[in-house]
Amino acid sequence: MRTRTRNAIGVVALASAVALILAGCSRGGGGTSSDSVAPSPGITETAITLGITTPMSGTTAGPGTCTVAGVTAYFGAKNAAGGVKFGDGKTRKVEIKPLDDGYDPQKAKANYDQLKDSVFAMTAGLGTPTNRAWREAAISDGVPQVLVMTGDPIFSDQKQSPWQLGFVPIYQNEGEAFGTLLATSGSEHKVAVLYQNDDYGKGYVEGFKKGIEGASNITIAEELSYEATDASVDGQLTQLAATGADVFFNAMSITPLVISSLNKAQSLGWTPNWFLPSNTSSPGGILQKANDVSVYPGIYSVAFTKAVQSPAFADDEDVKTFLSDLKAYADYPDTPAFPHCAWSYQVGATLEQAFEKMTSPTRDDFMKALRSISDFSAPLMLEGTAVDTTADGQPAVSTVFVQKYNGKGYATATSWE
CATH class of the missing domain: 3.40.50.2300 (Response regulator)
Structure with missing residues (x-):
């Protein structure tokens, strides 16, 4: 009897070991953490790495460079303050790996291929054709392609894929x-x-x-x-x-x-x-x-964001903090000419919301956390707008206000003038 009991215990232990090995080999696995959860690539107990492919040269370099600057500024400030506390109790620094695609879809796909095994998620990159170029690959690889700067509704359709989410309102x-x-x-x-x-x-x-x-x-x-x-x-x-x-x-x-x-x-x-x-x-x-x-x-x-160039927001605390962070942590000394700097700063704040909800260092848990954010007033948002990632078929931000240029900036147009 005792011998059979010992053998049974041995079988259970062996089965548990095999289960752990199989878990580590599942898609997105990258070793085991201290809590015996297989973390996805791009995340350790002290850091998480995000990839960006975006045009930093060519005709769309102005807005493209901004998509890197804003998120870099946001997490640069967070890293300087010690990092971001995740839902699993660990505090991590957030690292950004940007690559230039020049608004060329083939280059964007090559950038994704270069980054996919070393980053936890891809984010913030500008462009419909460039983001579409590697969308199917990201789905196949199980790599999150989230809060990207395209209003193409395909990126917010959960029925087609749970791995994508756009940030800006759809076109x-x-x-x-x-x-x-x-x-x-x-x-x-x-x-x-x-x-x-x-x-x-x-x-x-x-x-x-x-x-x-x-x-x-x-x-x-x-x-x-x-x-x-x-x-x-x-x-x-x-x-x-x-x-x-x-x-x-x-x-x-x-x-x-x-x-x-x-x-x-x-x-x-x-x-x-x-x-x-x-x-x-x-x-x-x-x-x-x-x-x-x-x-x-x-x-x-x-x-949907405050116009940081507008005199109307010159004394706004959000704007002052944003401009200070942009200069200090993204080496961007001037007031940005394009709204994409503000948008990607908001992307950083939205990602932080998801990180704070994550209880496991996996891409699956991240997507679940990201898809649970509602009524979040990210920095620089206009009153009446908010981040809501819970509505299928809609990006993180879906509310916009029509505005009219007044010679210096834009002001909300509630009626035709």
């Missing part, structure tokens, strides 16, 4: 907000549309058309597209100007093309109201680099 939400404002203006408008011929541009147009659906006062005079690789859209501007439209819906992501479009329209004597997507509406990075934009009766965009 449809932005387009619809402007369309709704225009439709409720009480006056007739003729609209000319120019959109980037990809999911980015098409998403904005889809949302805009939803916003004006059933509105008898809105007519789309003409709708043209361009390729993101085009060096000029002068031909499209000339054709659209001939319509005499009083509103120009310009769903464009390429910074130099936005500036040249503003200038070309002026040279044609066409001065409509403009709508610009949030990522190409920067006062300092775009509007103030074009010719005198005061000739246009109104330039509209949407926002």
Whole structure:
């Protein structure tokens, strides 16, 4: 009897050992922690590493560099204060590994391949085509691709994949907000549309058309597209100007093309109201680099963050802390011209919320924690907006306000002016 008992105990012990080995070999495993939980790659008991692939050179380098600067500044300040306390009770420093993809999808995929085995998660990177380039690989590898800077709704669809989550409002939400404002203006408008011929541009147009659906006062005079690789859209501007439209819906992501479009329209004597997507509406990075934009009766965009360049927020504590952190920890001495610096700073704060909820050092537990955040007022958020990661089909931020440029910054537009 005793012999059988000892053998039974030995069998149980052997089975337990095999179970632990198998757990360590499961997807995302990377050794065992002191608590016998197999941590995913990129996390230790003292540090966690995040990867970013984003354009830090080329035509979108301005906003792309910001996607690194903001999150680096946020965690730089946290690291200087000792680190982030995770839900498992351990305090970790957060390390950022950024790589430049130049807004080239093939380079973005190569960057992901280089980073995937050494980082815990990928985050913050800018671009729809560049993020799409390695989305399927991330799903297959079980690597979180989260709080990325694309409004493509595919990144927030849990039914397609539990490994992705966008941060900024989807393009449809932005387009619809402007369309709704225009439709409720009480006056007739003729609209000319120019959109980037990809999911980015098409998403904005889809949302805009939803916003004006059933509105008898809105007519789309003409709708043209361009390729993101085009060096000029002068031909499209000339054709659209001939319509005499009083509103120009310009769903464009390429910074130099936005500036040249503003200038070309002026040279044609066409001065409509403009709508610009949030990522190409920067006062300092775009509007103030074009010719005198005061000739246009109104330039509209949407926002969910405080405009850090605006005098209205000069004494705001969030803004002052953000600018100080950006200078101290991201070597970014100037007030950023693009909102992406603020957005990625908010990404850092949202990631911290998830880290504080994690009870195991695994990617699975991280995604569960990340998907449980609701009504979180991240730094720099406008009143009335919040981070909510619990709604399937929506990114972390889904509420936006239409704003009108006033010569220095943007102010909320509650009605058509």
